Amino acid sequence: MDGMDATQIKIKEFLSRFFKSHDLQPDEDIFALGFVNSLLAMQLVAFVEKEFGIQVEDADLDLDNFRSIRAISSLVARKTGAPAPA
Amino acid sequence: MAVKCVVWDLDNTVWDGILLEDPEVRLRPHVVHLLRTLDERGILHSIASRNDHDLAMARLRELGLDDYFLYPQINWNSKADSIARIAQDLNLALDAFAFVDDQPFEREEVAFSHAGVLCLDSALLDDLLDRPEFNPRFITGDSRLRRRMYQADFRRNREEADYVGPKEEFLATLGMVFTIAPCREQDLQRAEELTVRTHQLNTTGYTYSYEELDALRQSPRHELLIASLEDRHGAYGKIGLSLIERDEGVWTVKLLLMSCRVMSKGVGTILIHHLLRRAKAAGVRLRAELVDTGRNRQMLITYRFAGFKEIARTGEVALLENDYSALQPPPPYVELRLLD
Numbered sequence: 001m002d003g004m005d006a007t008q009i010k011i012k013e014f015l016s017r018f019f020k021s022h023d024l025q026p027d028e029d030i031f032a033l034g035f036v037n038s039l040l041a042m043q044l045v046a047f048v049e050k051e052f053g054i055q056v057e058d059a060d061l062d063l064d065n066f067r068s069i070r071a072i073s074s075l076v077a078r079k080t081g082a083p084a085p086a
Numbered sequence: 087m088a089v090k091c092v093v094w095d096l097d098n099t100v101w102d103g104i105l106l107e108d109p110e111v112r113l114r115p116h117v118v119h120l121l122r123t124l125d126e127r128g129i130l131h132s133i134a135s136r137n138d139h140d141l142a143m144a145r146l147r148e149l150g151l152d153d154y155f156l157y158p159q160i161n162w163n164s165k166a167d168s169i170a171r172i173a174q175d176l177n178l179a180l181d182a183f184a185f186v187d188d189q190p191f192e193r194e195e196v197a198f199s200h201a202g203v204l205c206l207d208s209a210l211l212d213d214l215l216d217r218p219e220f221n222p223r224f225i226t227g228d229s230r231l232r233r234r235m236y237q238a239d240f241r242r243n244r245e246e247a248d249y250v251g252p253k254e255e256f257l258a259t260l261g262m263v264f265t266i267a268p269c270r271e272q273d274l275q276r277a278e279e280l281t282v283r284t285h286q287l288n289t290t291g292y293t294y295s296y297e298e299l300d301a302l303r304q305s306p307r308h309e310l311l312i313a314s315l316e317d318r319h320g321a322y323g324k325i326g327l328s329l330i331e332r333d334e335g336v337w338t339v340k341l342l343l344m345s346c347r348v349m350s351k352g353v354g355t356i357l358i359h360h361l362l363r364r365a366k367a368a369g370v371r372l373r374a375e376l377v378d379t380g381r382n383r384q385m386l387i388t389y390r391f392a393g394f395k396e397i398a399r400t401g402e403v404a405l406l407e408n409d410y411s412a413l414q415p416p417p418p419y420v421e422l423r424l425l426d
Contacts, residue, residue, distance in 0.1 A: 020252050031391070037417045038354025039253065041391050042384055058378075061390040063412055 007052070007073045014047050015040075015069070026069045036066075048072060054079040089129060089204060089219045090182035093169050096135035096142055096160070098188040099208035100151075105142055113149060116211070121154050123215055127222055128229025130176065130236065133158035134168035134185065156236050165192050166199035176236065184219070186211070224275040228323040238320035239347075257352055258419040260317040264356050267425035269303050269310040269327070276324045277312060280343060287344040287354065289385045290377045290403075294329075294341075307332055313357055315348055322348055326357050337365050338405075339374035342385070352417055354384070358392050359414050360422070366410050373397075376404045 004012065008026060015024055018040050022033075030036055036044075044066060045056055054076060065075040097104045101111040121131060131154045135142060139160040146152040157175040159168035165187070173180050181202030187193050193205040204219060214220060222229065242260070249256045269277055274296050281293045294302070302308045313326030325345040331338045339361060344354055358374075365372035374394055376386060393412030398405040416422040 018252065018254065031412055031414070034414060034417070036355075036391060036414075037254075037352040038384075038388060039350065039352045041355070041387050045387055058386060061387055062395075063391060063393060066391065 004069070005073070007076055008069050010051060011048075011069045011072050014044070014051070024069065028069075029067050031063060031067055044072075048076065052076045052080060087181050087202070087204075087219060088222055089184045090178050091130040091132055091156075091172065091176060092124060092184045092186060093132045093134045093165075093172060094155075095165075095185075095187035095189070095192065095208065096133060096137055099186055100133075101145075101149075105137060105145060109141075109145070111145065113151075114208075118151070120211065120214060121151065124220060125154060125233055126230055127220070127225050128232040129220060129222070130233055131155050132172045132176075133160060134165040134172070134187075135160045136162050136165075154233070156233065156240075164195060164199075166196050169196060169200060169203060224279060226276040226279065227272070228276050228279075231321055231323055234320055235323060235347075238317075238322075241319050242317075254352070254417075254419060257417075260319070260351075260419070262315060262317045262351065262353065262420045263423060264353055264416070264420050265314045265316075265423040265425060266311055266326075266357065266360055267314075269299070269312040271300070271303075273312050273324060274299050274303070277310070277327055280324070280327045280345065281341070284343045284345060285379065285381050286346055287349065287384055288379070288382050289342045289389070290340065290375050291379045291382065292341050292377075302329060311357070313344075315351070315353060322351075328357055328361065330361065332370075336371045336373060337361075337368075339372070342374070353420055355388055355392060355414065356416050356420065356422060358388060359416070360424075362392065362408060362410065362413055365408075366413070372408045372410075374406045374408075376406055377402050378404075 004026060012024055015030065019035050048054065049056055060075060065071055094100050100117055101113050103111045105111050125131065133155050137160050142160045143152060157172050159171055161168070169180070169183060169185060173183060180200045184204040184206060185193065185196050186206045186208050188208045193207065196203055197205045246256055277299050278294065278296045285291070299310065303310045309330045309332060311328045312324050314324045315322040325348045327341065327343050328339060329341040331340055342358060362372055374389055376389060378386070389406055392408065393410065394406035394408045396404050397407045
């Protein structure tokens with residue numbers, strides 16, 4: 001997990017439960033990979049809210065906010081006011 | 087209140103006499119007719135009997151009745167506890183239960199613990215089939231299959247609990263087939279039932295009567311699709327519905343719903359992605375209406391993650407449009423079948 005911060009590592013660990021055999025990279029598009037079924041979609045939003053203590057508003061429910069590990073960590077950073085990851 | 091499950095005592099109720107005293111106990115007259123008729127109406131059966139479990143199940147097998155009963159509770163516990171257990175296993179509210187026993191003491195104990203349970207004397211069952219509680223408004227193909235669906239669910243859940251590995255791998259073992267077809271006349275009762283009973287996985291919460299759905303089904307401007315799911319354990323029945331309004335250059339999804347029974351099966355995006363592929367191929371824009379009912383956030387997520395964005399709002403109705411940037415094939419663990 002070189003080059004990932006703590007938030008990104010947690011996101012990767014969560015996503016890895018759904019596709020164990022794939023070593024997901026920070027910028028890989030999980031939608032383009034076909035990994036996002038209805039179960040993952042439901043649990044991903046719930047995970048982000050619970051793990052990072054944020055409220056995902058309707059306006060945040062954008063594909064671009066959930067497309068990759070980096071996109072999700074950027075969303076978390078914006079919602080928590082932390083500096084955006086590199 | 088409609089009864090969804092009848093819980094039967096055994097001694098002097100299902101059969102005459104007491105099994106521990108007479109291993110050859112005979113069925114009481116009409117019991118088989120009652121079991122079968124209620125089963126065909128989609129009403130489930132179970133057992134709360136103080137008896138030796140293995141002996142009683144063996145006798146039920148000999149009589150050819152064991153298959154009717156879901157989660158039978160044959161033990162020495164209180165029958166109120168047994169009924170609570172059955173309600174939990176079937177995921178039904180207690181006020182959807184009836185309890186049949188020859189012993190006033192047992193009926194009173196159950197009635198005391200569970201005020202909503204309809205307690206009946208097994209000597210007085212002559213008018214049972216005519217009582218309104220035992221006559222559901224509709225008897226659909228899915229009603230007749232209801233017991234089989236619960237039995238299949240029981241086997242699936244047991245297998246899933248034993249499965250070690252990612253959920254997707256388990257889903258792949260089920261051999262699921264998802265079928266999308268135009269809603270036919272014989273599907274209308276189930277279609278109405280789905281609009282009335284589905285809350286969480288429902289994009290608008292619009293309900294339609296049988297007559298309205300029948301008109302929409304035949305309207306040249308509309309398309310009414312119904313989805314079903316089956317796997318190697320059996321059928322889940324008709325579990326999805328969608329209504330599409332087709333105008334020049336733009337189709338609008340007025341309703342998209344999925345039964346909560348398949349929520350854990352990872353099939354929730356198949357119908358919308360089918361509509362997206364179809365609309366794109368037809369060269370039209372695809373829009374969808376969405377009403378926040380306070381219970382259907384999952385459908386907002388489904389639409390947004392499928393690439394829909396809000397373009398207008400009228401009161402509580404949001405209008406979304408898709409830009410076809412996020413098309414997805416069906417998940418690899420499901421076979422999609424399309425019927426004309």
